[in-house]
Amino acid sequence: MSTIEVPLEKIRIDGGTQQRPLHKGALERYEDMLRDGMEPPPPQVVFDGSAYWLWDGFHRYHVARKVGRSELLCTVTTGTRRDAQFLSFGANKDHGVPRPRGCVAEIIKKMLMDKEWGTLSHGVIARHAGVSSQYVSKVKATINQVDSRDAPRLRTGRDGRTINTANIAKAAHQRTKSPARVNPDDIPLDLPAKPKDAAPASGGAPAVQAVTDKVGHAVEGAVADAFRRRQEIQDLMTTVSKVKTTVLKAIEAKDLLFADINPSRFEAECNSVFHQLKAAMPHAACPYCRAAGCKVCLGRGWVNEGVYERAPKELKAS
Missing domain, CATH: 3.90.1530.10 (Conserved hypothetical protein from pyrococcus furiosus pfu- 392566-001, ParB domain)
Structure with a gap:
């Protein structure tokens, strides 16, 4: 050890x-x-x-x-x-x-x-x-x-045939108490669409909108592109949350379609995916290299919220 x-x-x-x-x-x-x-x-x-x-x-x-x-x-x-x-x-x-x-x-x-x-x-x-x-x-x-x-509960009738009466009881129970079903339309399966271009300006060319990070700094180029795509990650996080909620509700309602799913493990794995997606979310231009690209930001020019919060105050103030 x-x-x-x-x-x-x-x-x-x-x-x-x-x-x-x-x-x-x-x-x-x-x-x-x-x-x-x-x-x-x-x-x-x-x-x-x-x-x-x-x-x-x-x-x-x-x-x-x-x-x-x-x-x-x-x-x-x-x-x-x-x-x-x-x-x-x-x-x-x-x-x-x-x-x-x-x-x-x-x-x-x-x-x-x-x-x-x-x-x-x-x-x-x-x-x-x-x-x-x-x-x-x-x-x-x-x-x-x-x-x-x-x-199995076996019974032999007068005609010599042997039947499993347990199956009869199960069928009767299913007819009297049908489990709650999940509406497939409630589970989003498609990935979010890519962001649409900005509406054309009066001259016909697409309007260029200024992009800022979550702390108010203006960003451009590839860094700006990353911040324009934040909604993609947000949509995926929303999808994970909806899937988790839908499946757990179905399990709680005794829907047999989901009987093989361990609710605790499923919830934990959904939470793990959610937090990993959140960690991938662009939060601010890298305070260490000022968006130029360095080892801390993996050459991307931006960092997530956790890395930004841990950066020295003097770097974030500049």
Whole structure:
């Protein structure tokens, strides 16, 4: 185990290692800490030889990206993605943001229903998840109850034919209680159109409009083009939010079309996409090179809000 600076681009968060959604209040607290010069405890990752799988510290990871950091101090252990997933089942059991209601039950179900982890004793699972053995047994009972409901109920009639009466009950239930359906028209699928040219002036040539960044500085050329395209990112962020809201509502309404989606993981991944898009949003002409292009702005001449806020005041005032 070691604690090192890990490039954010090498940290993976898509390995099924996030067991609960992000908490807005926690994100804000960590952001305030970083902006005030305080460093939170290092996140925990598992290194498999090429990627660093994050299993504890998702709030710190997303805030680091938001404020424009390229590296994050992490505690690193060697293993596999699956090792990271198992470790994530015990994350936040005694520190950090409390796990929301229902989260622990989902964690225990994942362990009990896994071919390997399901062979562990209830005591081992309980200690790893931070609960009692009795609670693990209770969750196990709910799984068995579902399995028994899905088991075939065979009946042989006078004519010698055997039928599954469970299917008859299911069909009757579906007729009496139809799940809420999602209106496909509510889910925007098309990417936003490119910005239209400005209306022609009286002379027939397109009118050239002055462009300023979000802090009021005039920009031109390729930098101005980037700021004209801010709405593209904003539209994509809106699309992500609408998709997240629509799908979560469908899951809550027990729409069977979305039964295979884990709501907590889906919400977390949507939030991750949303924050990554926000981090790509042009905010100001680069205060370090005055839009000429440098290493800080990656040669673009502009920076996002996080990088701009971290720049020295004397550079932003010039």
